[in-house]
Amino acid sequence: MQIERExxxxxxxxxxxxxxxxxxxxxEWFATExxxxxxPGGIGVFRxxxxxxxxxxxxxxxxxxxxxxxxxxxxxxxxxxxxxxGGTRVRVVERSPEWxxxxxxxxxxxxxxx
Amino acid sequence: xxxxxxxxxxxxxxxxxxRSLVEAVASRGSATATELAAGLPVTRQAxxxxxxxxxxxxxxxxxxxxxxxxxxxxxxxxxxAVAWMVDMGATWDGRLDRLGRALAKGRAAR
Numbered sequence: 173m174q175i176e177r178e179x180x181x182x183x184x185x186x187x188x189x190x191x192x193x194x195x196x197x198x199x200e201w202f203a204t205e206x207x208x209x210x211x212p213g214g215i216g217v218f219r220x221x222x223x224x225x226x227x228x229x230x231x232x233x234x235x236x237x238x239x240x241x242x243x244x245x246x247x248x249x250x251x252x253x254x255x256x257x258g259g260t261r262v263r264v265v266e267r268s269p270e271w272x273x274x275x276x277x278x279x280x281x282x283x284x285x286x
Numbered sequence: 287x288x289x290x291x292x293x294x295x296x297x298x299x300x301x302x303x304x305r306s307l308v309e310a311v312a313s314r315g316s317a318t319a320t321e322l323a324a325g326l327p328v329t330r331q332a333x334x335x336x337x338x339x340x341x342x343x344x345x346x347x348x349x350x351x352x353x354x355x356x357x358x359x360x361x362x363x364x365x366x367a368v369a370w371m372v373d374m375g376a377t378w379d380g381r382l383d384r385l386g387r388a389l390a391k392g393r394a395a396r
């Protein structure tokens with residue numbers, strides 16, 4: 173099971189990468205308190221105002237191109253950057269491994285049935 | 287959603303025969319093994335066994351109707367998965383909206 177989002181920001185890949193990887197920038201949009209070592213094997217700790225905390229390990233970090241975080245509890249988030257006319261396209265894929273792709277197909281079939 | 291429950295649902299729906307039975311029950315609203323077997327080249331007993339397996343997985347709900355068991359579909363087992371998609375989708379919509387504003391602010395500050 174996964175969700176996908178794609179959006180183009182009027183900013184350079186370097187600016188977007190900074191907003192995706194520097195803790196003080198991440199605190200502007202992702203979580204209330206962020207610690208992140210944005211290199212493969214690096215640890216991320218994200219805290220929200222409601223007391224929620226999630227930890228992650230950086231699986232991949234290719235500057236201005238691709239960032240992959242494995243959540244400690246479950247799932248993975250992939251952020252891909254592409255330079256396009258007018259800015260940078262950001263593609264987000266968040267996956268929850270508990271639901272297999274096959275089950276997802278069944279879920280779709282189910283929706284069609286219900 | 288527990289892993290065990292997901293696998294249970296997955297196993298129950300992994301068999302094409304069972305999937306078509308779920309569809310048959312859904313299209314009729316409710317059905318008994320006798321009613322379903324009437325239109326299929328299988329015995330009532332075989333259909334009853336598959337229906338019981340689907341009920342065990344939580345995909346069908348059963349009620350006794352005289353000497354027969356009547357089944358109807360329960361969409362709840364997959365409800366958790368759908369809820370996750372909706373919640374996570376909304377979360378990312380909010381994040382990307384804030385990211386856009388953070389980037390604009392970063393630009394203005396340069």
